[in-house]
Amino acid sequence: MNPRRPTHLLFDFFGTLVDYSPSRTEQGYQRSHALLREWGGQWGYERFLDAWSAASARFDQDSAVDDREFSMADVATAFLHEALRQRPSPGRVEEFVAAYLAEWSAAVRHPAGVDVLLKALSSEFRLAVVSNTHSPTMVPGQLAAMGVLDTMDAVVLSVDVGRRKPHPDIYRAAMRQLGVNAQDVWFIGDSYEADYAGPRRMGMEALLIDPRDTAPVPPQHRLDTVFDLWDRLDRVAR
Secondary structure, eight states: OOOOSSEEEEEOBBOOOOOOOOSSSSOOOOOHHHHHHTOOOOOOOOHHHHHHHHHHHHHHHHHHOOOOOHHHHHHHHHHHHHHTTTTOOOHHHHHHHHHHHHHHHOOOOOOHHHHHHHHTTTTSHHHHHHHHOOOOSHHHHHHHHHGGGEEEEEEEEEEHSSTTTTSSHHHHHHHHHTTTTGGGGEEEEOOOOIIHHHHHHHTTTEEEOOOTSSSSSSSSEEESSGHHHHHHHHTTTT
């Protein structure tokens, strides 16, 4: 049975619209480490990276239980408390988070032509991004840098909703903001649970970017890249 033609397209962000590295250490964090030392922290660079990774992993483990999302401020507060042996001021937390995110973002790459694709799609469909992220500013900032923020009718972030994909709350929040029913939505992403199984449990159509055929999805639900989307849409009757 062929799917109905959507009115709305919901996109994952990281790994779907941009290329990135999920590592919390490999990008290089000299500025973040320098701030720690400036504030009296004694850790060397390698210990700094290990401790940051461990602090982040603890939050990830808690989130895995119920998909509750945490913010960068949450993990930075806990990390700085441990590193400085005193609770950091909100100003220091904000400064550290800004430095860390700037360094992490250095590994984010905008594929050539994705801006053209989104602008073309926005002439026929309503678009939104639904992303797991610990920052309320990074994804909108990246979309603005790509020149496509104004093509989005909504940017729905796990840190704002309080739950991460594949929790139903984040999909409900997206549909509520857009004023759309699930049967009129296609979800496009690169993570099986977050971007395929989760949306389909909510009644959406979903397409998985899976060029190596690693996920248990039928061929008609698989894309090699986001650029295959136009072809798939053209196969659906208007």
